[in-house]
Amino acid sequence: xxxxxxxxxxxxxxxxxxxxxxxxxxxxxxxxxxxxxxxxxxxxxxxxxxxxxxxxxxxxxxxxxxxxxxxxxxxxxxxxxxxxxxxxxxxxxxxxxxxxxxxxxxxxxxxxxxxxxxxxxxxxxxxxxxxxxxxxxxxxxxxxxxxxxxxxxxxxxxxxxxxxxxxxxxxxxxxxxxxxxxxxxxxxxxxxxxxxxxxxxxxxxxxxxxxxxxxxxxxxxxxxxxxxxxxxxxxxxxxxxxxxxxxxxxxxxxxxxxxxxxxxxxxxxxxxxxxxxxxxxxxxxxxxxxxx
Numbered sequence: 424x425x426x427x428x429x430x431x432x433x434x435x436x437x438x439x440x441x442x443x444x445x446x447x448x449x450x451x452x453x454x455x456x457x458x459x460x461x462x463x464x465x466x467x468x469x470x471x472x473x474x475x476x477x478x479x480x481x482x483x484x485x486x487x488x489x490x491x492x493x494x495x496x497x498x499x500x501x502x503x504x505x506x507x508x509x510x511x512x513x514x515x516x517x518x519x520x521x522x523x524x525x526x527x528x529x530x531x532x533x534x535x536x537x538x539x540x541x542x543x544x545x546x547x548x549x550x551x552x553x554x555x556x557x558x559x560x561x562x563x564x565x566x567x568x569x570x571x572x573x574x575x576x577x578x579x580x581x582x583x584x585x586x587x588x589x590x591x592x593x594x595x596x597x598x599x600x601x602x603x604x605x606x607x608x609x610x611x612x613x614x615x616x617x618x619x620x621x622x623x624x625x626x627x628x629x630x631x632x633x634x635x636x637x638x639x640x641x642x643x644x645x646x647x648x649x650x651x652x653x654x655x656x657x658x659x660x661x662x663x664x665x666x667x668x669x670x671x672x673x674x675x676x677x678x679x680x681x682x683x684x685x686x687x688x689x690x691x692x693x694x695x696x697x698x699x700x701x702x703x704x705x706x707x708x709x710x711x712x713x714x715x
Contacts, residue, residue, distance in 0.1 A: 457501070575671050593629055
């Protein structure tokens with residue numbers, strides 16, 4: 424038996440989850456700001472060019488200048504919040520799983536003062552009830568190592584399903600926009616190229632987002648294969664070693680700290696269905712391990 428179910432709902436672990444949620448929320452907010460500003464250029468730029476042709480050069484220069492600000496400033500702020508969130512989530516997981524902290528992979532822990540600050544800011548907006556029972560209750564019947572590998576498999580599946588949907592959605596939107604631009608402005612090559620310059624910030628963010636989702640899905644696919652292989656070993660009576668679990672956890676952290684987010688509205692749209700599927704999958708593996 425293990426005590427993951429009891430520990431995850433205690434105050435220290437709820438504090439970590441709330442701090443993680445706040446840090447991720449801030450990173451997502453920066454990503455939304457980046458997308459919004461790039462969309463502003465994508466909408467206003469062509470309108471200015473069509474109505475005030477003499478401003479076309481200024482529109483293109485402004486778009487390129489903003490692109491530099493986005494890459495050098497806004498992206499770094501977003502990355503910082505995302506990395507902090509991944510480290511806090513790592514502290515939550517390693518505390519529950521009793522795996523220890525891998526400083527070589529993860530770096531230094533987040534200061535407790537920052538965790539407290541993030542947690543308080545999150546709790547000022549949301550209830551702790553949304554953080555209860557982070558991992559399925561059915562896992563309480565297993566040994567600690569058996570429960571860990573199912574938790575790790577759950578984490579990989581959840582990420583992969585959402586990212587596939589969001590990657591396709593972003594790709595379809597970008598393709599539609601590109602076709603529309605060439606259809607509307609192809610008769611005048613000068614206007615077409617100027618419009619494309621005004622769209623550079625949007626293309627940069629969207630293509631980087633799609634690339635991130637593809638890379639993340641590939642990483643998650645490898646992790647999913649590894650975790651399912653370990654679960655098959657458990658069914659054959661062989662539990663994973665602490666070193667194997669630590670190695671999988673390192674890969675999960677690296678993916679969390681580098682992959683760009685799925686927007687909140689997209690997450691909540693699919694949440695109920697995916698939580699049901701996640702709990703069903705966990706119960707399936709628990710029953711298989713217990714021989715029920």
